[in-house]
Amino acid sequence: GQQLNQSPQSMFIQEGEDVSMNCTSSSIFNTWLWYKQDPGEGPVLLIALYKAGELTSNGRLTAQFGITRKDSFLNISASIPSDVGIYFCAGDDKIIFGKGTRLHILP
């Protein structure tokens, strides 16, 4: 079946740094989604990508749908404390989720 691999699994960064995480799949996806999950809460949709090559921004967040349709990345610029959480990539019909990238911000 379709699988999503997210990297890195965890990130420890300083406040103000830029963050980059990515997601690859074993097969082609028609849609890529990026979600953020805070502890004890459900995921919240950050960015949705529908076309290969598409680059979309949402505030300090930027995500791209890879040309091969097998990968996507999410960048966060100038990280702030409230960016802490788990970021999931997800895709396609039944919304297959990756295992997440856990973002930690050091004081």
Added chain:
Amino acid sequence: NAGVMQNPRHLVRRRGQEARLRCSPMKGHSHVYWYRQLPEEGLKFMVYLQKENIIDESGMPKERFSAEFPKEGPSILRIQQVVRGDSAAYFCASSLQRTGYTDTQYFGPGTRLTVL
């Protein structure tokens, strides 16, 4: 404008008991999805329902699990004779309309089931 509501937020059951998880979609949404999340994992699709219809239950275990979304009232995910492996967070999501599963799905806060 209330979001997706789930209750209870936490549920503790002993092995062999039944667990009932409820989900009220956002106002005006008629599509409901249930997902399960194990610790350190992503969410896994279980079932997609519309009012009074199960559209896709390909992610549901074949035994002990059932879901419904009646004409009136919340969607219910029911787990009979729970086992320790059922311990997880169960999330419900709803969407306004389906032009594909990737309609924006709004997630509830989840129900954390612990089986003793």
